[in-house]
Amino acid sequence: MTAASLTHRPASAGDLGEVITFVENPDELFFAYPKAAWPLTVGQLAAVMAERRDSTVALLDDRVAGFANFYQWQHGESCTLGNLMVAPWARARGVARYLVGVMEQLARHHYKAHSLRISCFNANTAGLLLYTTLGYRPQAIVERRDPRGLRVALVQLEKALE
Structure with missing residues (x-):
């Protein structure tokens, strides 16, 4: 059996029909x-x-x-990662870890960023565990509301890229 091959490229409009299938329920979309x-x-x-x-x-x-993608980018300072989604069939196969690494490289090379920021909701256990394993450290916890109006905690994490 051969090892899975991970690569990346810029997203195109033609990819969007596939990407929207990655979220299986309203919680994942949130x-x-x-x-x-x-x-x-x-x-x-x-x-x-x-x-x-x-x-x-x-x-x-x-x-x-x-x-x-990045939803915030400040040249010479930091970028903030957003919209991280992994296809259900590809989960637990290293895709998120790989993609975060790619985005770290893009932040360093395109924006000369010294840090990458990521926000993760408290109920997203897989995300919190992944990000802390990759060296991201909590910086703040902010109160938000979920689609049902319930209080949730948004954990803001950051990692130095130097």
Whole structure:
């Protein structure tokens, strides 16, 4: 059996129909794109992609398996990762870890960023565990409301890229 091959490239409009299938329920959508309305549509994702920078897809054995971008970017300072989504069939196969690493490189090279920031809701256990394993450290906890109006904690994490 051969090892899975992970690569990446800039996301294109043609990828969006596949990417919207990555979120399987309203909670997953809230974790990845809190301002979106369920179900995620190509139009919603295209609009956010136009507002953000460096939308990137990860490919697992040449199949689109992950998506991420930056929703904040400050040249010479920091970038903030957003819309991280992994296809259900590709989860637990290293796609998110790989894609975060790619985004760290993009932040360093495109923006000369000294740090990468990531926000993760308290109920997103997999995300919190992944980010802390990758060296991200909590900086703040901010109160937010979920789509049902319930209080949730948004954990803001950061990692130095130097």
